[in-house]
Amino acid sequence: MPIHEKSLIRPEDLETHDKMILDGVDVSGHWSTFITSRVVSDYNETLQDEIAALPGGEEIHRCWQCGSCTNACTVNEVNPDFNPRYWIYLIRMGMESELLRDKDIIWQCVSCNKCTYACPRDVFPEGVMKATAHWLERKGHTPKSPSTLFDEVFTEQVVATGKIEEGRTIQRFFARTKQKLLQDWIVEMVKRMMRGLPVTMLSRMGLATLVAPRTSNWSAASAAIQEYIDEQHEKQTEALSLAELVETAKNDVAA
Ligand code: SF4
Numbered sequence: 001m002p003i004h005e006k007s008l009i010r011p012e013d014l015e016t017h018d019k020m021i022l023d024g025v026d027v028s029g030h031w032s033t034f035i036t037s038r039v040v041s042d043y044n045e046t047l048q049d050e051i052a053a054l055p056g057g058e059e060i061h062r063c064w065q066c067g068s069c070t071n072a073c074t075v076n077e078v079n080p081d082f083n084p085r086y087w088i089y090l091i092r093m094g095m096e097s098e099l100l101r102d103k104d105i106i107w108q109c110v111s112c113n114k115c116t117y118a119c120p121r122d123v124f125p126e127g128v129m130k131a132t133a134h135w136l137e138r139k140g141h142t143p144k145s146p147s148t149l150f151d152e153v154f155t156e157q158v159v160a161t162g163k164i165e166e167g168r169t170i171q172r173f174f175a176r177t178k179q180k181l182l183q184d185w186i187v188e189m190v191k192r193m194m195r196g197l198p199v200t201m202l203s204r205m206g207l208a209t210l211v212a213p214r215t216s217n218w219s220a221a222s223a224a225i226q227e228y229i230d231e232q233h234e235k236q237t238e239a240l241s242l243a244e245l246v247e248t249a250k251n252d253v254a255a
């Protein structure tokens with residue numbers, strides 16, 4: 001008997017008997033495929049609330065599992081294991097250990113938002129994918145992605161100066177992701193800029209990279225932004241019970 005969405009069942013949970021007769025009917029091979037029974041006892045009853053506490057995950061409770069997001073998904077087209085509908089199901093059910101089995105591919109969402117346009121319930125599945133990827137990082141299940149590191153570099157620069165200076169952003173992003181600065185495409189870009197841009201503009205750009213000018217009267221705005229960031233960070237830390245997680249890890253190490 002064909003199993004609906006068989007690809008979602010782990011191969012180790014499937015059993016097929018080469019030779020099997022049931023009530024006189026030959027169901028050998030493919031026809032005797034069974035899903036082995038199992039008991040799930042490690043539900044995380046707060047998992048949906050944890051994802052909903054992160055930016056993008058707020059509307060996850062609206063999902064009615066129609067699957068339009070997965071049908072529309074760019075990444076699912078090339079990797080059937082990338083399945084937003086399925087992950088939203090696992091999160092809503094609190095099946096954290098099942099979700100963690102896919103932790104290394106959830107970050108692959110390319111933010112094309114095709115799922116968002118297909119979703120009839122305004123769940124914003126793209127946002128849920130981002131929230132889930134951040135949840136994995138905040139809980140220590142995956143390292144910070146290059147995208148998170150870029151966000152950090154960008155935000156730090158805005159808070160400090162009220163401006164974005166591309167040269168410094170790239171420099172810091174490469175340092176944080178341990179990439180060499182002199183990459184072929186950068187060398188080529190700099191050569192072309194030197195050939196094509198006026199000297200005064202090049203000097204201004206070089207100076208901005210070195211001295212990091214600030215927007216005038218930026219202090220109050222900077223403080224307000226930082227206060228908001230800290231407030232959100234604290235709320236998320238509380239929603240994800242990160243303090244308890246750290247305490248448990250410390251006790252485990254001590255033991
Ligand atoms: S935004 Fe992400 S989850 Fe949505 S369709 Fe694009 S790749 Fe798939």
Ligand code: SF4
Nearest residue numbers: 063064066067069119
């Ligand atoms: S399209 Fe929307 S409602 Fe349908 S499964 Fe995806 S997230 Fe849920």
